[in-house]
Amino acid sequence: MNVIQKFTTRVSKYGFDYVMKVILRNKVYRHVDNAFMAIGKVLWKNAKLTDTILIESHNDFDCNGGAFYDYLIKEGYNKRYKIVWMLRNKKPKNLPPNVTGFNLYTPSLRKTYYMYTAKYMTSDHYILGRKRDGQIACYLDHGTIGLKSFKGKIFLPDELDCILVPSKFLAPILADQYNLTYPNKKQRVLGYPMHDIFYNGGQGDLRKLTNKTYKKVILWMPTFRKSVDFSRMDSTSELALGVPILKDRESCNELNTFLAANNALLIVKIHPMQDLTTVKIKDMSNILVLDANTVKQRGVDNYHLMKDVDALISDYSSAAYDFLHADKPIAYTLDDAEDYKLGFLFENPLDYMPGHIVYNQEEFIGFIKDVIDGKDPHREERRKISNLFFEYHDGNGSKRLAEYLGLKK
Incomplete structure (x- = not known):
């Protein structure tokens, strides 16, 4: 099936607007984003890093990123650190003080600025590597481990400092799936923030x-x-x-x-x-x-x-x-x-x-x-x-991640 046939087949199934949205996001925006990042490298490569925490999660405010964010707000870290969400959906109204967000896929100078000046970044799905020395980039993952192989489907950038893994038993298995050498200095067993809810009481949904x-x-x-x-x-x-x-x-x-x-x-x-x-x-x-x-x-x-x-x-x-x-x-x-x-x-x-x-x-x-x-x-x-x-069954995954990042209240 050639490109035109694929396009017409998908339009008939999904509609023109949706197909164009996917093409823009996966093809056009990616190239424009690369151009913005090149500009950012010139403008902000040597700018002072700010006390900003950049967060991305699977479907916004969920999974590990969402649980870590909830912990940061509950513990008052947003009084000292600006928290910036990279969002797939529309930015919610009435976010807490010192919290903002922007579209994950749409290229912009604002997005580029935060990518080059935020000291901390965590990601669950759209994996963010550091843009310059001094930043700390963590891949938290959006699920623990399934039985399905994903080798060759997830590519981790070299510019990661921390890759969460649930246990020492699973570390070499996941390293192989990520095409990492083992042992390595990036995989860390800290517990997963999203599992804290099972141990910390409170209402469910x-x-x-x-x-x-x-x-x-x-x-x-x-x-x-x-x-x-x-x-x-x-x-x-x-x-x-x-x-x-x-x-x-x-x-x-x-x-x-x-x-x-x-x-x-x-x-x-x-x-x-x-x-x-x-x-x-x-x-x-x-x-x-x-x-x-x-x-x-x-x-x-x-x-x-x-x-x-x-x-x-x-x-x-x-x-x-x-x-x-x-x-x-x-x-x-x-x-x-x-x-x-x-x-x-x-x-x-x-x-x-x-x-x-x-x-x-x-x-x-x-x-x-x-x-x-x-x-x-x-x-x-x-x-x-x-x-x-799982190494931990205690509800302190978010706390250990904050300690690893060196965050202070």
Whole structure:
């Protein structure tokens, strides 16, 4: 398929405006941004570094960057440091004092200025390396570790000082995925800020989605198969409803009937990178579907939501391993595992799946029934993997990161 055919096919599927937005962001803006950075190198390479913390996260104010930001505000660091967000979405109104933001993708002198003068920068997804000596750049990642291989898909710039990893056990495995030598001086085991919520009390985000009381609430977080920006297709499987296991509307009706009969709610959280044109599953009486847009509209954070639910269904996504901190039942859907193109981190991935293994709808409903009945047969296995994958279980990831950066109140 030539360039013109690709363009017309995508326009017919996604619409002209969306296709042009992706082209501008991935092609045009990138070249213009490089020109601005060249100008910035002349203007600000020798300027005094400022007490500014530049933060980027997966979908703004979420994941590790969002959790670290919440900690900085709670502890009053914004009294001393200016905090600048690199945003994918519109800048929120009424940000706290000394906090601002600008568009991550749109080239501008303002963006270039902060890139060259901020002393600290952290990133979760759009990886920021330091522009000059004296800056400290940290890659926090937007998930802990999934079972899917990502070698050759994530490229880390040399200009990073710190790469968070969850444990000494996983450090060499992740180094290989990042094409880093091991051992190295960049990987650091500090704990992940986004896991602090599991240990620090406070309300979760379920209240933002419903005011009803259910016997059990299960969160389903499938990883993405087909990327929203056309750049990745990780699975060859064609999913009728855009999610695993459920084959058609009748399957949804059967599942919803079971949930309703047992006063249970299933929340389906679509991955923010998933192409939403492939997602056909819809809200029903006991099924609630969330995507990147609706979570922003409702102010819902994945980890604050995980805190409130009774169980998680995922697959080879990092979400299943983040949820180990909740110490609640997990199921792994593997019906399309053979169609996954990138392979897995471990030779025997089942050895690292401490939960129900699900290949079909009957097993899917069987897991939910066990949750409703209070059965948790994989508890000890789950805790063993949690201790292997995570060095810390204490809710102080943000504090340790602030100490590493040398921040002072």
